[in-house]
Amino acid sequence: MAGNTNVLKWEMDHGHKNIDTTRPWTLKPYHELECPQLKQIKTEVLNWLEKNLPDYKTKKGFWHRIDYKDLARKCPSILEWCKFIRVPAREISIALLTEAMAGTGVPLHVGAKPLIIKINIPICNTNDVYTEWYDIPQDVLNGLPITKNPFGESIIDLDDLDNTVADTYPRIVRYEMSDYPIIFNSQIPHRVVVGKNAKFPRILISVIPIKDPVHFLAH
Numbered sequence: 001m002a003g004n005t006n007v008l009k010w011e012m013d014h015g016h017k018n019i020d021t022t023r024p025w026t027l028k029p030y031h032e033l034e035c036p037q038l039k040q041i042k043t044e045v046l047n048w049l050e051k052n053l054p055d056y057k058t059k060k061g062f063w064h065r066i067d068y069k070d071l072a073r074k075c076p077s078i079l080e081w082c083k084f085i086r087v088p089a090r091e092i093s094i095a096l097l098t099e100a101m102a103g104t105g106v107p108l109h110v111g112a113k114p115l116i117i118k119i120n121i122p123i124c125n126t127n128d129v130y131t132e133w134y135d136i137p138q139d140v141l142n143g144l145p146i147t148k149n150p151f152g153e154s155i156i157d158l159d160d161l162d163n164t165v166a167d168t169y170p171r172i173v174r175y176e177m178s179d180y181p182i183i184f185n186s187q188i189p190h191r192v193v194v195g196k197n198a199k200f201p202r203i204l205i206s207v208i209p210i211k212d213p214v215h216f217l218a219h
C-alpha cells in the first residue's frame with residue numbers, strides 16, 4: 001500500500017464543519033437519499049427507454065446523452081423528486097451496463113471539473129454491481145495525462161492505473177446500489193466492478209445539479 005495518501009487527510013478532516021470544494025477528498029464519497037417517488041420514476045424511465053432508446057438492452061458504452069428535456073417531460077416524477085430534495089437539475093443522462101460490458105465494468109475515472117457532485121438514481125439490476133472509490137495521492141493524480149470523456153470534457157486519464165489500483169492504493173469504500181438514489185463525489189477516483197451474479201442491463205439515471213449541493217457530503 002502507498003503511504004501518505006488522501007485518506008489520512010480525509011480522516012484528519014473528519015468532523016470538520018468547513019467544506020472545502022478544492023479538496024474533494026474531504027467530502028464523503030456518497031450519501032443515500034430518501035426517494036418516495038422511486039417506484040414511479042422506475043416505471044416512467046423504463047417506458048421512456050422502450051419508446052426512445054429501443055436498443056437499450058444491448059447498447060455499448062456506459063454513458064448516453066439523451067434528449068433529457070423530453071425525458072423530464074415524460075417522466076415528471078424525476079423533477080418532482082429533485083424538488084423534494086431541493087436540488088435543481090441541469091441535465092439528466094442514462095448509464096447502461098449491458099452484458100457486453102460484464103467483463104470490464106467501468107474503468108477507474110473521475111468526473112469532469114469543476115462539478116463535484118452527481119446524483120445517481122437506480123432504475124434496474126443494480127444488485128451485485130459495485131462502485132469503488134480509491135484514495136490516490138494528489139501528486140500521483142497531478143502527474144497523469146489528460147484525456148477526454150465520452151462527452152468531450154477534459155479529465156485525468158486513469159486507465160493505466162485500473163489494473164493495479166486495488167493492490168496499490170487504499171479503497172475508501174465499495175458500494176452496491178439498492179433502492180436509494182445516491183448523491184456522490186465524482187472527483188474521487190472511482191470505478192464500477194461487476195459481480196458474477198449481476199443481471200443486465202443495469203440501468204441508472206444520473207442527474208447533474210445546477211450547483212454542487214456539497215452539504216450532503218459534509219462529514
Ligand SMILES: [Fe+2]
Nearest residue numbers: 109111186190
Ligand atoms: Fe463516475
